[in-house]
Amino acid sequence: MDETVNTTELPTLKVLFLSSDTGGGHRASAESLANQFKIIYPGSTYDLLDVFADGGVPPYNTLVESYKHLSAHPSQWKLVYKLTNSRAMEVIFDKHSTLMCEQAIRKSIQEYGPDVVVSVHPMMTNVPVLSCEKISKETGRHLPIFTVVTDLGSAHCAWFANGVERMFIASDQIRELAKTRGNLPDGKLVQIGLPIRHQFAVQANLLGDRMSDTGKAYQHKLRSDLGLPYVDRKTILVMGGGEGVGSLSDIVDALYNEFAIKGIDAVILVVCGRNEELKKELEDRDWDYVINHFAMTKVSSTSRKLSDLAFKNCTTPDTKAINGCMEGGVTQTLRKILSSSSLLRQNAVHDVVSINESSCQNSSVGQTSPKNNVDLQQNNSNGEVIEKGSSEFHFSDTRHLEDTNTECYSDTSEDYQNYDHKEDGSVVTIDQKGNVAVCGLGFVTKMAEYMAAADVLVSKAGPGTIAEAAAVSLPVMLTSFLPGQEEGNIDFVVNGEFGVYISDTNPSDVAEEVAKWLMDDNKMAKLSEAAKAHGAPNAARDIVRSIGDLSLQWKKINDGRDVLNKAAEALKP
Numbered sequence: 001m002d003e004t005v006n007t008t009e010l011p012t013l014k015v016l017f018l019s020s021d022t023g024g025g026h027r028a029s030a031e032s033l034a035n036q037f038k039i040i041y042p043g044s045t046y047d048l049l050d051v052f053a054d055g056g057v058p059p060y061n062t063l064v065e066s067y068k069h070l071s072a073h074p075s076q077w078k079l080v081y082k083l084t085n086s087r088a089m090e091v092i093f094d095k096h097s098t099l100m101c102e103q104a105i106r107k108s109i110q111e112y113g114p115d116v117v118v119s120v121h122p123m124m125t126n127v128p129v130l131s132c133e134k135i136s137k138e139t140g141r142h143l144p145i146f147t148v149v150t151d152l153g154s155a156h157c158a159w160f161a162n163g164v165e166r167m168f169i170a171s172d173q174i175r176e177l178a179k180t181r182g183n184l185p186d187g188k189l190v191q192i193g194l195p196i197r198h199q200f201a202v203q204a205n206l207l208g209d210r211m212s213d214t215g216k217a218y219q220h221k222l223r224s225d226l227g228l229p230y231v232d233r234k235t236i237l238v239m240g241g242g243e244g245v246g247s248l249s250d251i252v253d254a255l256y257n258e259f260a261i262k263g264i265d266a267v268i269l270v271v272c273g274r275n276e277e278l279k280k281e282l283e284d285r286d287w288d289y290v291i292n293h294f295a296m297t298k299v300s301s302t303s304r305k306l307s308d309l310a311f312k313n314c315t316t317p318d319t320k321a322i323n324g325c326m327e328g329g330v331t332q333t334l335r336k337i338l339s340s341s342s343l344l345r346q347n348a349v350h351d352v353v354s355i356n357e358s359s360c361q362n363s364s365v366g367q368t369s370p371k372n373n374v375d376l377q378q379n380n381s382n383g384e385v386i387e388k389g390s391s392e393f394h395f396s397d398t399r400h401l402e403d404t405n406t407e408c409y410s411d412t413s414e415d416y417q418n419y420d421h422k423e424d425g426s427v428v429t430i431d432q433k434g435n436v437a438v439c440g441l442g443f444v445t446k447m448a449e450y451m452a453a454a455d456v457l458v459s460k461a462g463p464g465t466i467a468e469a470a471a472v473s474l475p476v477m478l479t480s481f482l483p484g485q486e487e488g489n490i491d492f493v494v495n496g497e498f499g500v501y502i503s504d505t506n507p508s509d510v511a512e513e514v515a516k517w518l519m520d521d522n523k524m525a526k527l528s529e530a531a532k533a534h535g536a537p538n539a540a541r542d543i544v545r546s547i548g549d550l551s552l553q554w555k556k557i558n559d560g561r562d563v564l565n566k567a568a569e570a571l572k573p
Helices: 024-040 051-055 060-071 074-084 087-112 126-139 172-181 198-207 213-225 246-262 276-284 287-313 317-321 329-339 447-453 463-471 487-495 507-518 521-533 539-571
Strands: 014-018 045-049 116-119 145-148 167-169 189-191 234-238 266-271 376-379 385-388 407-411 418-421 427-430 436-441 456-459 476-478 499-501
Touching: 014 024, 014 087, 024 045, 024 198, 024 463, 024 539, 045 087, 051 060, 051 087, 060 074, 060 087, 074 087, 087 126, 116 126, 116 539, 126 145, 145 539, 167 172, 172 189, 172 487, 198 213, 198 447, 198 463, 198 539, 213 447, 234 246, 234 447, 234 507, 246 266, 246 276, 246 287, 246 436, 246 507, 276 436, 447 463, 456 463, 456 507, 463 476, 463 487, 463 521, 476 487, 476 507, 487 499, 507 521
Parallel strands: 014 045, 014 116, 116 145, 145 167, 167 189, 234 266, 234 456, 266 436, 456 476, 476 499
Antiparallel strands: 376 385, 407 436, 418 427
């Protein structure tokens, strides 16, 4: 906290937040604001109310269940979002929800008896505004209501009810939407930033310039305090939405492989949350098999390209069928690649790659999906089958992070000779493989510390996550988004030049771009500087001060009216 507050001069406030558990961002924003009310106005109290769950009717009282289903089915979400994000549907929704729910919502708000109402949810603006107006008329005490928009780059039209005292926004994009969709005047719009947890402001202050010597020293201290296996390695924080293990798991594999073949010593922190399945998979994952799988995939792709090229070089049907395909220079290169002893050192490549030398057909490559602790076979010089385990990699530094139930899995083998392949099929020897540790985090309670300790964030395009990363000047790689709602968040990051978007359907591209950043200090410095310019670590504090000042003014006016009304009653005969 930057300033000392004289508690004897500041009356307390009773604050009612309107929100719903349709995504963690709304509740997180409410809690960050509530915490600031308690800091700035000690003794203040707050409640959180889902007005539709408490006093709504179908379909309004099923918001949470509907959100869980739609967020797990992006195509359905996109359809519903587009259908409802129109002026016509807004009018229909307002009329119908007012008719069906307003009286119950008004009753719920009155039962709390708040001094001020703060909406942090788009579905809880228009009808609550009407309810607060009616309460003010019925009681003779003005009940102010404010909206805090928790989106960054795009927002649903339901956010922009015009009857609020002030609307707090985080970007120029939201300002434009508020003016065009809600006809809000500039005087009601306050652009501060997205409210995030107070700890991010603390960490932003302690970290300072993350690229400076002081900033790096603080990062090392944080990593040590968090119990990470290494404090001096590049650290990547990977987060994903939903409960599935698919795309998030693939991204982790791709990052591991890319760092290993590029010689980047790194720690990959994977936020699994309640996803015990993913956490267990990371614990059991055979990381040497992961690298072999990527090598196989690349060889397979190269072999197909070169076989196609060799086939195109055949000029007559006879040479295609007999000599040309297998005797041309391109094909000899392909044969050399596929028979290279260096490739045979990578488990399973010899067994899964073959060329039919008696025909001109493109060779088939059999691949198996990665699995744990695979037993591989290879023939020795006598034709005997030898069982071959995955023993070239050594796993060490397995440890638990106290606050996050973390498992770290590290390959620290120094004698492993790694190989990469150019587009022309030639083999490139990597003199020293990058040492990579993978740590599966459970439910994280110190996200601000982890983001400050990290060098890059890989995440879906959630507005809260982006705002938190920017607050601690952390570069962002976005890999997925909810259609409609989160598309504008990508623009916020890309146009802000502190990150890019690459779909999680292309995990290798994600990993390649992150690796480029990590190997370029100038690039990292530019990304970090741009992130810091778009961060607002003290947004929650500043929003609360603005709301608090206006609310206290209204409370003083209301109290004065009460005194006058009582005096008038006493003078009556």
